[in-house]
Amino acid sequence: MGTTPAMVGADFNTHMILHADLDAFYASVAQRDDPALRGKPLVVAGSSRRAVVLTASYEARPFGIRSAMPLYQARERCAQLLVVPPDFTKYKETSTAVFKIFHDFARAVEGLSLDEAFLDLGDTSVDEALDKAHAMKKAVREATELSISVGIAATKMVAKIASDDGKPDGCTVVPPGTEATYLAPKPVRRLWGIGPKTEQ
Structure with a gap:
C-alpha cells in the first residue's frame, strides 16, 4: 500500500519517531x-x-x-x-531478522514486543523520514516476506496511532504541527494507555 499523509505539513527538520508494527x-x-x-x-x-x-x-x-x-x-x-499452534522459536528468529533491519535505519530502537518497535529517526524532514520508512518496509519484505505498517510523527503516541490507521501494510505520516487536527476526530480510547473506564 502507499503512503498516507495525514495532513500537509512543513518540510523543515524536526525530531521524528517511527512506529513499526508487523501485520498479524x-x-x-x-x-x-x-x-x-x-x-x-x-x-x-x-x-x-x-x-x-x-x-x-x-x-x-x-x-x-x-x-x-x-x-x-x-x-x-x-x-x-x-x-x-504457535511456534515461538520461528517468531523469535523472524523478529531478530526484522530488528536487525530496524537498527540499519534508526539511531535507536525501542522494542515493545517481538513484532513492534519505536525507531528514533533523529532530526529529519518528513520527506527523508518517508524515504527511510519505504526503504525499511521493502527491506523487511525482502528479508522475511512479511508486511509491516508504519506511522511517523514527532511523538511516540501519535506515531503509534498513525501506524494503526494504515494497517495493513501502510505508511502514515503526521507532519509536525498537525497533531491536534489529526487527533481531533478520533475517540479518546485511541490514545495510548487509555482504556474504557478512563474514556468514560
Missing part, C-alpha cells in the same frame, strides 16, 4: 511458511480448553475474531476457521 505477525508467519493457509481465515492459538486467540489473520477479522478472544468463541463465529 504470528498468523502471517504461518501463512508465509504454509501456502495452503494463505487467503484463509485462521488464528494462532493453543490447544487447551481455555485457549485464547493470540493472533487472527486478516481473513478471520471480518467475522469479528480478534486477539485475546476465547478460542471457542472464535470457532462459533467462523465454521471454517483454521487453528494453528
Whole structure:
C-alpha cells in the first residue's frame, strides 16, 4: 500500500519517531511458511480448553475474531476457521531478522514486543523520514516476506496511532504541527494507555 499523509505539513527538520508494527505477525508467519493457509481465515492459538486467540489473520477479522478472544468463541463465529499452534522459536528468529533491519535505519530502537518497535529517526524532514520508512518496509519484505505498517510523527503516541490507521501494510505520516487536527476526530480510547473506564 502507499503512503498516507495525514495532513500537509512543513518540510523543515524536526525530531521524528517511527512506529513499526508487523501485520498479524504470528498468523502471517504461518501463512508465509504454509501456502495452503494463505487467503484463509485462521488464528494462532493453543490447544487447551481455555485457549485464547493470540493472533487472527486478516481473513478471520471480518467475522469479528480478534486477539485475546476465547478460542471457542472464535470457532462459533467462523465454521471454517483454521487453528494453528504457535511456534515461538520461528517468531523469535523472524523478529531478530526484522530488528536487525530496524537498527540499519534508526539511531535507536525501542522494542515493545517481538513484532513492534519505536525507531528514533533523529532530526529529519518528513520527506527523508518517508524515504527511510519505504526503504525499511521493502527491506523487511525482502528479508522475511512479511508486511509491516508504519506511522511517523514527532511523538511516540501519535506515531503509534498513525501506524494503526494504515494497517495493513501502510505508511502514515503526521507532519509536525498537525497533531491536534489529526487527533481531533478520533475517540479518546485511541490514545495510548487509555482504556474504557478512563474514556468514560
